[in-house]
Amino acid sequence: AQSVTQPDIHITVSEGASLELRCNYSYGATPYLFWYVQSPGQGLQLLLKYFSGDTLVQGIKGFEAEFKRSQSSFNLRKPSVHWSDAAEYFCAVGASNTGNQFYFGTGTSLTVIP
Amino acid sequence: DSGVTQTPKHLITATGQRVTLRCSPRSGDLSVYWYQQSLDQGLQFLIQYYNGEERAKGNILERFSAQQFPDLHSELNLSSLELGDSALYFCASSVDSDYNEQFFGPGTRLTVL
Numbered sequence: 769a770q771s772v773t774q775p776d777i778h779i780t781v782s783e784g785a786s787l788e789l790r791c792n793y794s795y796g797a798t799p800y801l802f803w804y805v806q807s808p809g810q811g812l813q814l815l816l817k818y819f820s821g822d823t824l825v826q827g828i829k830g831f832e833a834e835f836k837r838s839q840s841s842f843n844l845r846k847p848s849v850h851w852s853d854a855a856e857y858f859c860a861v862g863a864s865n866t867g868n869q870f871y872f873g874t875g876t877s878l879t880v881i882p
Numbered sequence: 883d884s885g886v887t888q889t890p891k892h893l894i895t896a897t898g899q900r901v902t903l904r905c906s907p908r909s910g911d912l913s914v915y916w917y918q919q920s921l922d923q924g925l926q927f928l929i930q931y932y933n934g935e936e937r938a939k940g941n942i943l944e945r946f947s948a949q950q951f952p953d954l955h956s957e958l959n960l961s962s963l964e965l966g967d968s969a970l971y972f973c974a975s976s977v978d979s980d981y982n983e984q985f986f987g988p989g990t991r992l993t994v995l
Contacts, residue, residue, distance in 0.1 A: 872925035
């Protein structure tokens with residue numbers, strides 16, 4: 769069965785520091801992967817996606833993610849965090865064999881210290 | 883703004899009642915998805931409709947039902963409500979049924995008292 773694991777429930781970083789949020793997935797076929805961000809009281813906004821091709825994908829707000837098939841990972845990175853990046857981050861895998869339903873990880877809450 | 887709209891934004895009701903949540907997808911999107919977000923269960927896929935037809939079903943309770951109308955808007959009906967149904971309900975839409983990113987609405991926060 770498809771599943772997504774985000775091992776870090778909460779991460780705190782200083783403003784200007786680099787960031788890496790971990791995501792591991794389990795899926796029988798080639799996955800298509802997403803990172804979404806949710807600010808308090810808001811819906812989910814797509815940061816980036818991976819369908820195929822180049823395993824390093826660029827997203828909005830300076831985020832990037834790298835797909836590593838051998839490690840079943842799709843980690844999100846940002847070289848320099850801004851205070852406005854404080855939010856909840858969700859990794860998701862899309863399962864095309866039954867519609868287009870997404871399986872979400874439990875999320876990582878990011879706190880940014882000034 | 884994702885282009886997906888949901889109404890109402892907040893809903894407070896009592897146990898045993900029935901409510902209807904409404905979603906309008908982005909212009910041109912044929913698929914609508916419903917998700918439930920709660921503290922203990924996280925983000926759970928409930929159901930997907932594509933061009934009026936049910937396409938995929940997830941962890942949706944029998945007390946819940948949904949439909950997509952000819953104008954492509956969708957409604958999620960929740961009946962015999964229980965305290966545990968209190969959650970944030972998101973609607974998302976995508977252009978097609980497969981291999982597409984989903985755009986999420988702002989959600990409806992349901993509180994069952």
